[in-house]
Amino acid sequence: MPPRMLPEPTPETRHFWDGCKEGELRLQRCTSCKDSYFPPRPFCPKCGSRDVEVYKASGKGVLWSYVINMRPRPDMGTEPYAIAVVKLDEGPTMMTNIVDCPQTPEALQLDMPLAVAFTKQNDDVTLPLFAPAK
């Protein structure tokens, strides 16, 4: 199996990927309008302010939508897998995979609670996957 396609952080996103390695899901929010947002950028996409802060998010959310990809990408193995969007409790959505759960429509119910499951890929990259909340 070829190595999994992995992210290459940029200066604007480094804090997010470093957070994943350290077991923290880091979001950003605007200090003036308080809006939380994702993916990372050094300003608020709602009001344009550069006064933003990084904070540790709860890592909790719900299954917002998904597909079950029946044609696996070579670096993802040979079995069908869900490509999901999780809606975080703090508001933003993010793409992810669902682990510790059968990859079936019966098991993957929209709005089911999820919790982040950090999954180390190599010494540089840990991906924020999600699992059904215990």
Place this chain on the structure above:
Amino acid sequence: MKPKSVAVVGAAETTKMGVIPDQSVIGLHADAALNAMADAGLKPSDIDGVATAGISPTELAWYLGIKPSYADGTSVGGCSFMLHVRHAAAAINAGLCKTVLITHGESGKSRVGAGRFGASPSSLNGQFEMPYGPVGPPSMFTIPVLRYLKTYGLSQEDLAHVAVVQREWAGKNPRATFRDPITVDDVMNSRMIAYPFRILMCCLVTDGGGALILTSADRAKDFPQKPVYVLGTGESVETPLVSQMYDSNHSTAFRISGKKAFEEAGIKHSDVDHLMIYDAFAHLPLYGLEDLGFCKPGEAAAFIREGNTRPGGKLPLNTNGGGLSYMHSGMYGMYALQESVRQMRGIAPAQVSGAKVSVCQGVGGMFGAAGTIIFSNEAP
């Protein structure tokens, strides 16, 4: 843009359509361009504006021997050509040029002279979507749909109905790739690609191209074909990441683009005789009908199921068979525009009798962009 100030005076697709292993991407652009120039009775030296996506306008102009005073390389996916029409209309009105050639060519199936797909791992897409395993549009463009179905209490059969109706239209089009009738059961029993999407809910992958030529309405009368006037235009862009749509249940870009075009055209929805909505997948006509305001949110599936968009219905939709059954090279928007122009000229294989106004809605990327062009065949 002032309605009907600009017209389409040349329109053509590539000579061949479907699987074309003996022509490269730029060859398909050129074939379509030469056909459109022949349609308009023009030579390359008569063209002073060029616009294209997929290849650069520099490649296009030089390859055809055109020395333009206007070039537009807007590239926002499959609706780029709607944006090219809009920009060309503005450019002609502003006096930047007189006659604009817009081309598309894509070796979607055969991949002759075609680039490779893929995002840099440091791009937004490469960092925040690609690590999770998407394999092209079938596993990305479809991601919002389970949420949409749940929000409005719809089923997978509602998606299947879209494909069934479009196949009815394709049956009337000799150039359509798939023409045999299908049923909802056929769709629901077809191979699963990315749950809940089955292969008959996904567009074709084919080779082809198309080209348009626009000029000012006052010059349009002197061309051999019946002019098709640009009545209204709109465009918008939303997000490069399907996971970051502002709302999974509707396209913000569709709404902005559609509203602008209808306002510019000064028409009501009841004035529309013919509609094209870029259908890369079966959910696009549902989002399009709702976001353009033909149906209330959640009501498009019933509108289609009840037969309103099929042959003989009150709002004929995707009358060439669409991306699901006619052809889909990758950037399908050009073929939607071609069908609108044929309907306005009165020469479409499945001609809507007496049609005077056609709305053509395009999408780019995975709900990343939108373009809307409204055409009329009535002289100003």
